Amino acid sequence: MNRELSTVNVLQIDEPVLSLSKHHVESVMRTEEAIFSVFLGLIVGSFLNVCIHRLPKGESVVRPGSRCASCGLSIRWYDNIPVLGFLLLGGRCRGCGGRISWRYPTVEVLTGLLFLATVLRFGLDARSIFLLIFLCGLVVVTFIDLDHEIIPHAVTLPGIPLGLIASLITRDPSPRDAAAGTLVGAGLVYLIAVYAEAAFQRESMGGGDINLMAMIGAFLGWRQVFVSFFLAVAVGACLSLLLIATGVLSRKDRIPFGPFLALGAVVALFGGDGLIDWYWRLLR
Numbered sequence: 463m464n465r466e467l468s469t470v471n472v473l474q475i476d477e478p479v480l481s482l483s484k485h486h487v488e489s490v491m492r493t494e495e496a497i498f499s500v501f502l503g504l505i506v507g508s509f510l511n512v513c514i515h516r517l518p519k520g521e522s523v524v525r526p527g528s529r530c531a532s533c534g535l536s537i538r539w540y541d542n543i544p545v546l547g548f549l550l551l552g553g554r555c556r557g558c559g560g561r562i563s564w565r566y567p568t569v570e571v572l573t574g575l576l577f578l579a580t581v582l583r584f585g586l587d588a589r590s591i592f593l594l595i596f597l598c599g600l601v602v603v604t605f606i607d608l609d610h611e612i613i614p615h616a617v618t619l620p621g622i623p624l625g626l627i628a629s630l631i632t633r634d635p636s637p638r639d640a641a642a643g644t645l646v647g648a649g650l651v652y653l654i655a656v657y658a659e660a661a662f663q664r665e666s667m668g669g670g671d672i673n674l675m676a677m678i679g680a681f682l683g684w685r686q687v688f689v690s691f692f693l694a695v696a697v698g699a700c701l702s703l704l705l706i707a708t709g710v711l712s713r714k715d716r717i718p719f720g721p722f723l724a725l726g727a728v729v730a731l732f733g734g735d736g737l738i739d740w741y742w743r744l745l746r
């Protein structure tokens with residue numbers, strides 16, 4: 463009897479009500495996806511911290527577990543919870559009281575926000591999963607380049623074929639576009655490096671930058687790799703001039719270019735189409 467009644471009820475629902483409830487279900491799913499992506503990003507960000515710390519030393523990123531950088535104490539699982547562990551400890555090691563760098567929660571929050579932005583913008587599908595891996599690579603490259611002025615091949619060399627494989631599976635960008643992006647990205651940095659070296663008699667960009675741009679091109683295609691590069695040059699040049707003018711840096715300091723390329727790629731990924739449209743409208 464009850465079942466019959468509910469069947470009748472469903473059938474009697476009018477079209478607008480149905481579409482409203484469908485919309486409601488979709489928005490609940492979006493909220494769940496958003497929360498899930500932030501938590502996933504925080505946890506993955508915690509692992510990226512390990513990669514940033516250990517990859518330049520050639521250490522395993524799996525073993526041993528996390529340790530305090532000053533006293534070597536093994537960090538307990540509950541102190542290792544992203545962001546929360548840092549806040550509960552007041553930013554200090556439980557063993558020696560040494561300061562834990564702000565870098566750790568920063569990388570975790572940054573990764574959480576990138577995951578959230580990706581899932582909100584592109585949904586949860588195969589392309590998004592490839593993009594999340596790509597963004598993780600950019601985070602690792604950025605912080606290693608800031609610390610050590612190197613762009614680790616361990617990230618970029620697997621990243622290039624992964625981007626090309628992603629294009630074969632997702633067709634966004636198309637495989638041809640991804641291949642062109644790889645060549646354009648590498649070529650742009652190579653040309654600038656050769657000219658800059660001739661003009662300024664010093665090395666400005668290295669092989670690491672070439673590989674990074676090839677990876678960006680493989681994931682984003684040739685148009686967005688152009689956008690990434692010009693944004694990186696513009697922001698990098700402005701910030702360098704500002705830092706030199708204010709005396710924070712001297713003219714001789716080498717400013718790592720990887721973080722600017724990574725920033726350019728993130729802006730291109732989320733806003734590149736809009737920037738290209740805006741630019742063409744300016745020209746017309």
Ligand SMILES: [Zn+2]
Pocket residue numbers: 530531532533534535555556557558559560
């Ligand atoms: Zn310690």
